[in-house]
Amino acid sequence: MRRLGIKSICTLLLAIAYSHLIFNTVQAHSFGERYDLPLPLSMYLTSAAVVVLVSFVITAVFLRQSRLANLSPYIELKSFLPRGSLSRKIITSILQLIGVTLFALTLVTAYVGDNNTFNNFSPTFVWIIWWVGFTFIVALVGNFWPALNPWRTLALWSHLFKVKSHRPYPEKLGAWPVVIIFIIFAWLELIAQGPETPKVLFWLITIYSFYTWLGMAIFGINNWLRHGDVFSHFFNLFGRFALFNVKSDKVQLRLPGSGLTHDKPLHFSETFFVVLLLSTVSFDGILETPLWKNLLDFIAENQLIRPLLIDLQGNGIDIITLIKSLALLIVPCLLLSVFLIFCYLSVKTGGKKMSLTEAAGHYVLSLVPIALAYHIAHYIFYLMIAGQQIIPLLSDPFGYGWDIFGTKNYTMDIGVINAKTVWFISIYAIIIGHIIAVVLAHYSAIKIYQNHKQTLMSQIPMLILMIAYTMLSLWILSQPIVE
């Protein structure tokens, strides 16, 4: 069974990889610029149809197979690098060294180097290579953050955090501190202009470093990273989808997405964190749609709130930033409400009594593949083009005019990946993400209900939610990007 699956996957991947690569050397300009073409209507409609069709096919499969109740998609296909093995130690040490070196380079270039965003190593490295590129790797390959995490490595090396009298992390806090810090981070990433500037980035990193080391000092390194650290949470969540599961005792190869299964429902703060993540992923795309632009124009021209707007502007508050910030807070709450409504419907049709937060905690992880698929579709073009900026920056990280590796005069190639290839990657990612999400939701339901009919009935609201969510992603991709 496994061999058949892998062969089919390979065939599919080969089929996807038809692309006409046209090379053209031109120079692009703004930081984080994107040239994505809107998804054509024909592809949007076909994908939508496939998504709906596939949802029913999967439901039909589960309807017929009562034996599936005993199966879990979480199968370990192979394991590597057991704890204590030499290769594991070597790889871990190398990753730790790389993490600390890049961290040091980022800090130094940010503080000492040219304060121009394009000439300095740190903004491109942090916002494109690390935040977008590394997240891709974590979500698809495996979560290597624990080894690469420079804050953890430095904490370990310094031996300062080995004090015995650590407080236990208060259970009641849950993941709420992480939620708050992530909102701040999302605001800095998506709305604020400052963090593109090297000097601002330096101070942000410094502040975060103090915060996280303080957390480690109070609660102990591992406890802090597991409960209170925002990046560990983020990479841990996306890493659950990946092919490789990096555990402390071994590294497992598993089916993609199977790491999103769970035994216990998530605590509500964790559920909220996942919903927040999902919203920020879509939010970035929404901010670039004509619909959003029209909304901003409508607000700016509305006569009723005009006096308020003029008043705010007089006090030095930028209206656009204010509206975007409010949207950043509203969208997750909106998504959460919609999600909870569908959870409620699921519980009602399933017939078993369950609290809303418990149901939400069961189902929320199955939404992650849809968000991840959109993330891939949204960022692949961006990563391949804007990511090229790192090549000249490696030769001249400070912007002093050096040319260490001879790549200083590398000009960006905007033809490196074809628009058609990007479209196909996008729709395949979205369809596959949707399939995995539906399968995961079914498995969650089986675990809750044990009974066949109840499982299926409870899944109908969830299926509708997932189809809607996938349609939203497809819609955003079909919108022309408006600056």
Added chain:
Amino acid sequence: MKLSNSFTVVLNILFTLLVITSPLPLGATNDITTHRIVIHEGKVKGEQTLKFNQGTSINIEIKSDKNMELHVHGYDIKLDLKAGITAKLSFDAQVAGRFSVTRHDAHGNDSHGALFYIEIYPQ
């Protein structure tokens, strides 16, 4: 066993999707070879997105009521405009994508950044 069959079915559906969508027209084809853009008081009158096919030559006649320097992003082409005088923007549509055209002096994440867009569709 059943699971693998369904899995194969789904993959075959995706394969069929690939085959179906390949010959589908993927964007507007333009028979008109020259487009005209008129910029008045910092805004473009009329159609703000011009669509072209990849591999064709693009010719756009642009007239502005004020002096300004235009910048085609992606291709990184600059065009000087003098008030009232029509200038021609010509280049080969070698790379597909959606490229904004802005005033060179007004960059950044300004929500009214782009004057108009050039969309080049792959064939």
